[in-house]
Amino acid sequence: MNDLKLKIENDIWDWIKNYIEVDNKFYDYKFPVCPYAKAARQKGVVTVKAWTTGSIKEFITHSVRELVADPIYDFVVLTMPPRARWTWGIKRLVESLNAETISQDYFAQYGVAVKTKSLYPGLFNSGKYFVLVVNRLGPVLEAHKSLLKTDYYKPWSKKHYAAVVTRREDLVDKYKNGNKKRCPFHRFKL
Secondary structure, three states: OHHHHHHHHHHHHHHHHHHHOOEOHHHOOOOEOOOOHHHHHHOOOEEEEEOOOOOHHHHHHHHHHHHHHOOOOOEEEEEEOHHHHHOOOHHHHHHHHHHHHHHHOEEEEEEEOOOOOOOOOOHHHOOOOEEEEEEEHHHHHHHHHHHOOOOOOOOOOHHHHHHHHHHHHHHHHHHOOOOOOOOOOOOOOO
8 A cells, every 4th residue: 555655645746746836728828826836845845645545534634633733844735536525524524624723824725636647446536636735824825915916816717716715715714713612692791
């Protein structure tokens, strides 16, 4: 399994270098998919972790909590087989992890690794890798402000912008002060 894990992680590093970091046709070759990815990788603040065995939910939970507890990296790309995106409760899990981590300056976003072909064996594991990218929130919000001054978002559909940017802003507003359960009567003074 370690051999497979290494191959998958190398596959994702290749994807980062050859897709995420290069000027993309979608942007008329003016911008890469992530304009800040190359600098982050070169600074050594990016890592890749591939799931191989056990519960996918436990892999995600443990990896995110480990990153926040010992912040060696600013970005981690958790890589899973394509079937992982259909795991029951996966979106709710990511939301609950964001509730824990946003106040600690980390944010998790899930999706598929476009232009990849999964090396995971099995009938339901063909297709694009499912990834969860966990990153420091502060630099992402600063980068977003900078990108607003460019044409970077011009080719984005409203749906895509809402799914990425608006969703992140909503979650930050909701959890920036932690995930404190509030009593419905908290606004009344005793």
